[in-house]
Amino acid sequence: MMIVLIITGMLLLQYAYSYVSHCGKYADTRLSATILGGRFQSAQSAPDDDVFKSIQKAISDHYDTKSKILPWKQSIVLERELVYMPMLEQQLNVIKKMKMEEVKVDEKFIYRKSDNKPAVIGNLCFKNDRFRSVRLSYFDAGDSCQVFNSLWYPSYEYDIPLFGVDLISLGKNRVLSVIDFQPLHPTSEYSAKYIQPLGTIRDKYTDLQGTLSGKFYDDTSFFSKNMLFGRFTDESKLKSVVLPAYSEYLHEYVKLMDKAVPNHDPKAMGIVKNRQVAYDVYSAAKDPAVGLFDAYFGKEWSSSFVHDFLFTLSKTNDSGSTSASSPVHNFQLNNSGVIAGPKN
Numbered sequence: 001m002m003i004v005l006i007i008t009g010m011l012l013l014q015y016a017y018s019y020v021s022h023c024g025k026y027a028d029t030r031l032s033a034t035i036l037g038g039r040f041q042s043a044q045s046a047p048d049d050d051v052f053k054s055i056q057k058a059i060s061d062h063y064d065t066k067s068k069i070l071p072w073k074q075s076i077v078l079e080r081e082l083v084y085m086p087m088l089e090q091q092l093n094v095i096k097k098m099k100m101e102e103v104k105v106d107e108k109f110i111y112r113k114s115d116n117k118p119a120v121i122g123n124l125c126f127k128n129d130r131f132r133s134v135r136l137s138y139f140d141a142g143d144s145c146q147v148f149n150s151l152w153y154p155s156y157e158y159d160i161p162l163f164g165v166d167l168i169s170l171g172k173n174r175v176l177s178v179i180d181f182q183p184l185h186p187t188s189e190y191s192a193k194y195i196q197p198l199g200t201i202r203d204k205y206t207d208l209q210g211t212l213s214g215k216f217y218d219d220t221s222f223f224s225k226n227m228l229f230g231r232f233t234d235e236s237k238l239k240s241v242v243l244p245a246y247s248e249y250l251h252e253y254v255k256l257m258d259k260a261v262p263n264h265d266p267k268a269m270g271i272v273k274n275r276q277v278a279y280d281v282y283s284a285a286k287d288p289a290v291g292l293f294d295a296y297f298g299k300e301w302s303s304s305f306v307h308d309f310l311f312t313l314s315k316t317n318d319s320g321s322t323s324a325s326s327p328v329h330n331f332q333l334n335n336s337g338v339i340a341g342p343k344n
Helices: 002-023 029-042 048-067 085-097 188-194 196-202 238-259 266-286 289-297 299-310
Strands: 111-113 120-127 131-140 145-154 162-170 174-182 228-232
Touching (some): 085 238
Antiparallel strands (some): 131 145
16 A cells, blocks of 8 residues: 555645646745645545545646736636736836835635636735825736736825726737726816826837727816827837836826825815716726626626726715616627627
């Protein structure tokens, strides 16, 4: 029996090495050996099949737990690059420097794997005394789709804009980039205070001076005149154009908050909250990415994700309704897992 266990152990150790290496992240052979060694000592008298299954489950569980947590090192489709992960990691570095506290996220949102086609989504959330919520999401469907979405909500004592990021690559040939200081108020006074200073940065990036399609957003009051918006037919400009522009806007936003003065007046805070509620209500109905979640994860999970994680204030509007107008969530998957929906 001991000889059989030793041979089985050698085979399983080889399996562990190849399994972890193949999956990519946390490929630590010493860890695999530790798991295996511990299980052998406690299972020497167990039947061969039970030993194999026990060790196999231990390795699988360990990998599954750690691989779900952002940032990821490898796409669900091994040869595909996670093209927006550098942007996510840059935000995480900024969040760390700001000493933000990680917010506990519902387990069903931390990581979700599609039952329809190869795709996963991961989510993180943070906060501190100046930001009530900073959320980050990464959707990976290999070549079919890559999405990085992030939104920074200031605490109600601050009337500065939200910082919004939507970076989307559909099939590598429909590439959208949206980066903006999203204003609470569509007034010239507000714009002069918070939006106009971005003009010197935006002027440097001619590829990111497009405008949003009215097909998605019939109300542009939550988008600034200095929004960075680009449509591309491939991913060639992500590193040379989108990444540096994104970095400049991110750091400019942090500087804006550093200079912001809190207003603890209940009336002023109420105005800020009401505008953030209005933003969430409108976005829950109009954000085109919601249709993507419907297609990959089903409407029940998607609806909960939208209202319980992405736009949590969308449930608190006075009327009790969660829709602002006719939704545009009309993405569909074809048999090859390619996303079909509205054109740019």
